[in-house]
Amino acid sequence: MKRKGDKRIVAWVKWMMWVGVGVLAFACSPRETRDKGGDLKVKAGDGCVYVQWRPWIEYFNEWDKVEVEVWRSMDGINFDVLVGEYSNQIPGMFAGIVDTGLENGRDFWYCLKFIQLPLAEESLIATSDTCKAHPQAGLPWPVPPAPTNPQVAEFYPDSLVISWTPPQPNDSTYQIEKKDGESWIVPLDWMDGPLMPPIYLPDARLVIRDTSTDIYGWLRIGVFVGGMLSEPSDSLLVSWPKGGISR
Secondary structure (H helix, E strand, O other), rough: OOOOHHHHHHHHHHHHHHHHHHHHHHHOOOOOOOOOOOOOOOEOOOOEEEEEOOOHHHHHHHHHHEEEEEEEEOOOOOOOEEEEHHOOOOOOOOOEEEEEEEOOOOOOEEEEEEEEEEOOOOEEEEEOOOOOEEOOOOOOOOOOOOOOEEEEEEEEOOEEEEEOOOOOOOOOOEEEEEEEEOOEEEOOOOOOOHHHHHHEOOOOOEEEEEOOEEEEEEEEEEEEEOEEEHHHOOOEEEEEOOOOOOO
């Protein structure tokens, strides 16, 4: 004869078995997206909207395998792809676009989709939150001005220093990019590790210490103003032989 306690134990074991099956099914089942990503921000101007996002951090070391689609809605419900679909996708390290030619006085909604390459059945890895903007006549250009006068300021046997002039004296957070083919990317070398933006450089100077390989390429600098990334600076050619420069 079974006791009441035995029945409770059997019921508890069965319940735990069902929980385990459910957890296993969830873990093994395909999911369309992961956590929301992108840190999407929008800023309205006169007949335009600046749409900005941060890189998809989980795939930072595989930046060339993630691309971004920007979607726009005029009612907050129905979205159409603005840029990024198929062959026109934006590289995953791209910081933003300006959507121009918009009607002032009405609302526009934006969201992002992060796409894992190569394209496959489950290539959508994340979506962003939705943000709303309201262009109005008389609003200023929404993208902050660029840093100016980028230059190689100093050479040392084991390093060199890049400097520039920030738009405002108190500007201190930046994004450093280098040219890779026809694209601009956040560099994964030349530095003491990747420079995931925004980086804090209060004296508007960047020290490059990698002397193990030849360094040759173009850099440009953007500054964050009110959380929005500026226009990029003029590009700067950096050329430095392996082992540094003897003085």
